[in-house]
Amino acid sequence: MYNILRPILDVVVLTFLLYKSYAIVVKTNGIQIIKAAVIVAISYAVAVLLKLQTVIWIFNALAPVLLIAFAIVFQPELRKMFLKLGQSQWFAFGSRSKHTYVDSVLIAAEMLSKQKRGMLAVFMRHTKMDDIIQSGTKLNADLSSSLLVTIFGMDTPLHDGACFIQGGKLIAAGCFLPLSEQYDIKKTFGTRHRAALGLSEISDAVVLVVSEETGAMSLAYDSKLHYDLSATEITKILENLLEITPESYNMEDTIDEHKKAD
Template identity: 60%
Template sequence: MEFLKKASALYAIVQPFLDITILAFLLYFAYRILVKTQAIQLLKGTVSLFLIYAIAFLLKLNTLLWLLNILAPGLLIGVAIVFQPELRKIFLKIGQSDWLRIGTRSKQSHLDSVMTTAEILSNRGRGMLAVFVRRNGLRDIAETGTRLNADLTSSLLVTIFGHDTPLHDGAVIIQGGHILAAGCFLPLSEQQDIRKSFGTRHRAALGLSEETDAVVLIVSEETGAISLAYDSRLYYDLASAEITRRLEELLDLGSEGTQAEDTGNDGKERN
């Protein structure tokens, strides 16, 4: 009994710190999800409505309070409809979290083949889109292209993208050292602040990174710049060594890279 009393007294001391720590973690986790899904505007709108309601309540503006109470159910339904894509991405990001996942991620290999191909195509002025599968399956994306299920080699990638084959305009889906499909179509980004200088390849890579946890490697057909897109961010014109390092981190441990380059970076991509 004496032990239980001491434990209870100790918990009473620790409880406020534990409560604040868990709350801070949840707030930080929610903020990261909002930033990654570009749903920060949804948060701003919600905070604005709460502020208006609080001001009306404090100042006893009965007519405004009456109107807000009537409109509240409709506003909730309207927000759910208007921001349906953002809400969908929020739940996708929650499902992608490491602490909700059981098991370990298989180690990705053959990065040298991909990087060799990227450098060859960059020098030749040919474009490329390579999608690395992580936790989210990309079956729907793979079905938009041609199934290959082939071993990943530099020569095969050069054949696909280095010539005007029927598959060179789409993306290849890579998983576990295999090319699952080629000529796949990716969803275009919904972000509004992308410079017009970026063409379809960069917009498609960014669009897939907004909807899934995939990592997309892009080779610009016009400038030869090699870039990465993941977590709703475009990391433009990176050095080969930096791209290899980030891919090893992302595909092994899921650790994030450094700060993203501005998606409005000068550099034009042909559609």
């Protein structure tokens, strides 16, 4: 039985090592090492094929020197490769999350919540909202929690409006959203919550709101406002909704009834 499984195990282990090695190399400049090694190998193969004795002798004589030269010339790339090798999670195939930028937004939201600073962040999905984005300032910047805290944590010209997020990019900030036309909104909700709800009524966007009065974090989507959610609840809902699957539009079961505000 072992003799039958041995060739299969051999192939599986070799495939696994090649896959992980490739995943590490493509993230560094180590690909240059491979190109150089391939050129040398092809040159040696040609010399052997054509029986170029002088060239073969030179290659054999210089082999130890070439190895040392490779190590010296490509030392930075080799170092990066081994660092990546030590940091890599060997049994983690693929990306852990398609929406890691959600964490950056949540970190900023929690910081602003503690400071009782308001925040309005729009996660774009399918609906085009160019006219609303035009009302603010286009940034097209890499998304980070420090950038969001700078925008909303200080009295900057952009802190009163909403920021638009798509993927890992902060598309624009200081944008003005349409207010909700629902007549039965709670009187305690301020302009930010009404604006978040208003945008959710005319688009498929998901809007994160941090209350300036209470510090409560809420989400508005599908014409409903889900008030005072925990960071864990928000992360779960956002990662689900941003997958753009039909079932991800129905998330009411994940939220306690007393936290809903229709």
